Amino acid sequence: MxxxxxxxxxxxxxxxxxxxxxxxxxxxxxxxxxxxxxxxxxxxxxxxxxxxxxxxxxxxxxxxxxxxxxxxxxxxxxxxxxxxxxxxxxxxxxxxxxxxxxxxxxxxxxxAATAPAAARPTVGTSDVLRLHGELARLYAMDDEQGGTTVLENAALGLVEETRGLQQNGSATQKTRSRLYALAAAFTATAMWAAVDSRRLDDAQGHLNSAIHLAGLSGDGQVQHQIWRYAAMLADQRGRYADSVAAAEAAMNTRAHRTDPLYASLSHARLALSAASAGDQSRAVRAMTRAADAFGRAELARPRPASMDFYTLGELHGLTGITHYRLGHGENAEFHTHQALAALRPEQHRNRAYYTAQTALAQLQQGEAEQACATAATVISEPAATGRVSHLLGTFTASLTMRAPGAAITRAWTERVRTA
Known part of the structure; x- marks a missing residue:
């Protein structure tokens, strides 16, 4: 029975x-x-x-x-x-x-080092599971330390290991597809580390490899991840039409069509890209769809570790950045505060990043003193590198443009110089 x-x-x-x-x-x-x-x-x-x-x-x-x-x-x-x-x-x-x-x-x-082609060792599910564990370890490292060359090199080392298993081992078609998906995910992690460190040319090279490997894998979840990263990289390089196209490609994956949480993230990414491209109405529609899809998602449903970061707090953070790009400083500050309140203790890089975004939103509202006080909590943080450092540079430039001769601007410039 x-x-x-x-x-x-x-x-x-x-x-x-x-x-x-x-x-x-x-x-x-x-x-x-x-x-x-x-x-x-x-x-x-x-x-x-x-x-x-x-x-x-x-x-x-x-x-x-x-x-x-x-x-x-x-x-x-x-x-x-x-x-x-x-x-x-x-x-x-x-x-x-x-x-x-x-x-x-x-x-x-x-x-594998010694076996002839006809007697190659079997690569199976145990190898795939072990590599998934390594991938989860890389994501945890990123949460704590941000994108560093250590993370990038660790990811690239695992790409080589995975491709070695692919080339030297005997495996079923299903296992080979999973190995390609893992190689794509490791390469995407290296690309993300390069983006977070603002080494955009290196990131582009990793992205090209990741797209190729994801295509070979046929894995819709990995393809969704790669196109999201492609949208972000194109955005940072000022190629806004490419960024929108990559976000749309993520929406064409099976993961987007079958899981509302992936759909929510796709729409949130499109909102950011559309805002950068100056398409306000599309950005607002995408933000609404991201929130609606998140509300339909089964959050307890098991998903790959690459989606662990996407919580309600992260949705607030991405929404806040979109509002900032649209010039909605008050809304931007509200959402970045919500994001900061929801972060896990080990998410040091994200805390520094969204604190810097909050400072920018406050400055956008004309609150220079409060904005400088907020930004000052980030400037000496170990996580204030790469993208966070770039945001602080944007903050300094914006403050100087808004109040070039003000005492608060001189004090902030001196603080940055001596940090």
Missing amino acids: PGTPNHALAAWMDKQQVDAGDLADLVNDALARLTGAEGKASERLVYRWLSGENQWPQGKYQQALVMVTGRSITDLGFVPRSGGTGGPAPREGRVKRRAFFTASTGTVLAL
Whole structure:
């Protein structure tokens, strides 16, 4: 008899972009490492776990699931029989998971160096999951430190590793598509780091490679990410028609059509591009559509780590920037304050960025003293580099233009000089 569907296991699979066949393969790989014998998990068994027909796997499958996921068996949504336990503790599971993926990858890379073409090592789901973990680590590094050359080089190193697996390993078509998607995402991360550091020529080179890899992957979520980045880069280079076209390309992806959260981000990006291009009516329409789509989104739905940044606070931030570009200083300040209030503690770069945007919005309203006080909280921050430093330069130029001989302008200029 069917039981209660296992939503926790389904959520983990969705987050990791793993289907039933993939999970069966991972469990069998783990069983082989645990017991030395080939595992016999099948797609049908995984479907029984998901449907709730099998609510408590056999002991060997429990151990394998903990090794693969790094979570306890009860955290995966399984219900103990009377007197049962939840399996290994989460920390023990995470240690086993790291060992499992490290061992799997080490074997592939070692064999790839010496194996003839007919005997190339198999690249599979465990490699894909490990690389997804590396991608999440890069996003966390960006949140904390912003776009740095360290982040860029780490991303490019992972591009080479991913392409090495693609070239030297034997893989199914599905795995190859996932590897192309990962290579595109790593390249896009390098591009983002270059943009954040205001090295726009380097960013353009990375973007060209990312577009090529995303096209080979056929992954609509990665393609959406790449076109968003393309819109942002074109905007920063003053190519506003290209920026609008790239934002429209993001809206043509499957991710935009099927997930309101992606649609919201597409519209928010289009609003920014349209505002830069001087199309006020289109920018306002896009802001409205971004808010409407966000309201329809299932925020708890598992998504790739590349979307973790897009919260209601981030929507407020992008809306605030759009209002600033349209000359709506009061609205811009309201939304950037909302963005700052919603940021997570580790988002140091975004906090510096939206604080600088708030200062610009205040200056746009003629509040020079308040604007300087706001900007002063950013000027000595470690995150005040790249785009943030560029914003502070824009602030200084705007202040000088608005009040060239004022005491507040002289004081601010001196503060910048000695910072």
